[in-house]
Amino acid sequence: MNREIYAYKCKRCGTLHYPFRMVCKECKQNDFFEFDTVPLPKSGTLLTYTRVYNLPAQYEVATLGLGIVELENGMRMLGQLDIEDPKIGMPVRGEVEVVRQETYDDFYGMVFRGA
């Protein structure tokens, strides 16, 4: 199944936002819900990254890779990294997968791998 994460495009000025916000950060003119949804690109370059060793209680893994990715349209997003040896500036590609599991809920987010 091809899942997407959506950016929010202002219907008045076209500015893209991620995550969702109620008022456009550029034109600040919106009435309620004046945004179109547009899928975020999945390819980009790694802007910065870390590997975390002390995770919140719900995680049953020893470590977790996290990074901020500059997507090919210039937007940025944070995601999990499934990359052995990350480097700033490396090309990456994301897929929408389960990033957090709680008792009755699965949360989906972007997981990036080397491209």
Next chain:
Amino acid sequence: MRDVYVAGIGITTFTRLEFALSEIAAYASMMALKDAGVSEVDQVYVANMGGARLNHQTALASAVVDTLSLTPAGAASIENGPASGAAAIKAGFQAVASGMDDVVLVVGVERMREVNGLEATDFVATLTHPIAEYIYGVTLPAHAAMFTRLYMERYGVTERHLAMVGVKNQNAALNNVWAHLQQEITLEGILDSPEAMTNNPYVAEPLRFFDACPVSDGGAAIILVSKEKAEELGRPLIRISGVGQATDTHAVHERVEPTDLLAVRKAAKDAFEMAGLTPEDVDVAELHDAFTILEIAESEEVGFFPRGEGHLALERGETALGGKIPINVGGGLKGRGHPVGATGVAQAWEIVTQLRGDGGKRQVEGAKVGFTCNFGGFGNNVVCLTFVRED
């Protein structure tokens, strides 16, 4: 606007405390009330981030005001993440400056060690963006680590610089009996020796254990008064001369320049402008070193050093006691500890201690002007204050 003075200060030991949240707040408050010599107040502001979540206590200000038998004074809790403390000071400042109140008690408190470390980390992580950050397992150490990686790449900051901040601040805490960490550390032990990786493992690469502040319980309080009341009480005249607060994007990735801390820059600029001061006028500063990198970055953003040169000033010893601008001489968050709601008030407590000349072994000689930076979120809500000794 009326002038606002700090007439009294109080603090508890920052450590693991086996008292109710409201009792920790009340203990610090009683010290501040006694220090100021007042027994009645017009208003109480209680700064706290996690009472509802960690301690099963809501409406904390109502509990604190009654524990102190200060009823029927006005009371309100202020939750503003890790910047709750200084946000409460700002509210108290406004209350006195406006003429509505003459005596205001501001107390910050947190009891985080009631839960285990994993839950405490998760609790602080709930301040991140719920959809774009929190669900990925992002923690505050993770944000600080990604920020550090960029800072290293751009400005040449190394793990050694970070460790130097840690050693400076944790060892400074040895001169502060109220501080959480009372253990001397060395660069040898946490960085250079063969055991360093065991002593000081990574928590979020490139940040290690000794780059992060401890999880602490504790409270700190100050009494804010009008000039008339301050002169009547006869305590050293220390005026809050500048207040600045600014915000930034909730999700860190939305910042145009990811190494900029624009809210720190603006809050500091506004505080200095209001006070008619410049960063060069500051004798002693408290910066929000929840992670060692933040002391370096904030020292640049508030204007003490040019961009990208904070770590060079650190190397030259300019931020140590006896240096050009001593930073966190009482241990900072790193050494004193970081009960999140209390921290902003504890910073003010340290600065007032310094301006009164009561710093003992950590006293900055002749300190007349002090500065605090209380950093909330990952830099998305920041309050800066300036303090001036007048008499």
